[in-house]
Amino acid sequence: YNKIAKLNELKISNILITSGADAAIKHCFEVYVKEKSEVISLNPTFAMLDIYVKIFNAKPNYVKVKLKNNKFSFNIQNLLLKITNKASLIYLPNPNSPDGSIVSLENIERIVSKAKKFKIPVLIDEAYIEFSKINHIGLIKKYNNLILCKTFSKMFGMAGLRIGYLVSNSNNIKILSKT
Numbered sequence: 001y002n003k004i005a006k007l008n009e010l011k012i013s014n015i016l017i018t019s020g021a022d023a024a025i026k027h028c029f030e031v032y033v034k035e036k037s038e039v040i041s042l043n044p045t046f047a048m049l050d051i052y053v054k055i056f057n058a059k060p061n062y063v064k065v066k067l068k069n070n071k072f073s074f075n076i077q078n079l080l081l082k083i084t085n086k087a088s089l090i091y092l093p094n095p096n097s098p099d100g101s102i103v104s105l106e107n108i109e110r111i112v113s114k115a116k117k118f119k120i121p122v123l124i125d126e127a128y129i130e131f132s133k134i135n136h137i138g139l140i141k142k143y144n145n146l147i148l149c150k151t152f153s154k155m156f157g158m159a160g161l162r163i164g165y166l167v168s169n170s171n172n173i174k175i176l177s178k179t
């Protein structure tokens with residue numbers, strides 16, 4: 001915990017170590033996803049998301065990622081329109097897997113800000129974050145509905161160790177640690 005806190009310039013109370021990033025995502029489903037509620041995300045995305053949506057009997061509400069001018073992107077307005085009281089979680093991999101598209105920090109803030117009005121947590125999967133120039137850590141103090149999912153499997157090449165972790169405000173971490 002101390003080394004991860006130092007790596008991310010956070011307090012230990014902002015971190016929950018999990019058995020891989022997919023377990024971290026599952027923790028968020030266990031705590032936040034209500035039966036028959038919507039989970040908002042991109043399509044295509046990390047394959048485990050669909051599995052968790054089915055396990056927790058939720059409804060997928062996805063925004064299609066399209067190839068335009070040799071670049072993958074999605075319509076941010078379409079995603080913002082999906083954020084209603086029907087949703088219980090927004091899952092955004094940034095950069096997205098499998099296409100590598102990146103949601104700008106400005107658009108992340110638009111999403112998190114609107115979700116906050118509906119008390120919807122936003123889970124940003126940062127499995128590939130070290131391969132980009134973006135950083136969401138600074139938003140943790142600004143938004144109490146933001147949760148980051150991190151892993152040692154990609155950049156650090158330690159997939160076999162199954163070490164993932166969640167980063168959020170200390171209240172969210174306390175709740176998530178109960179799972």
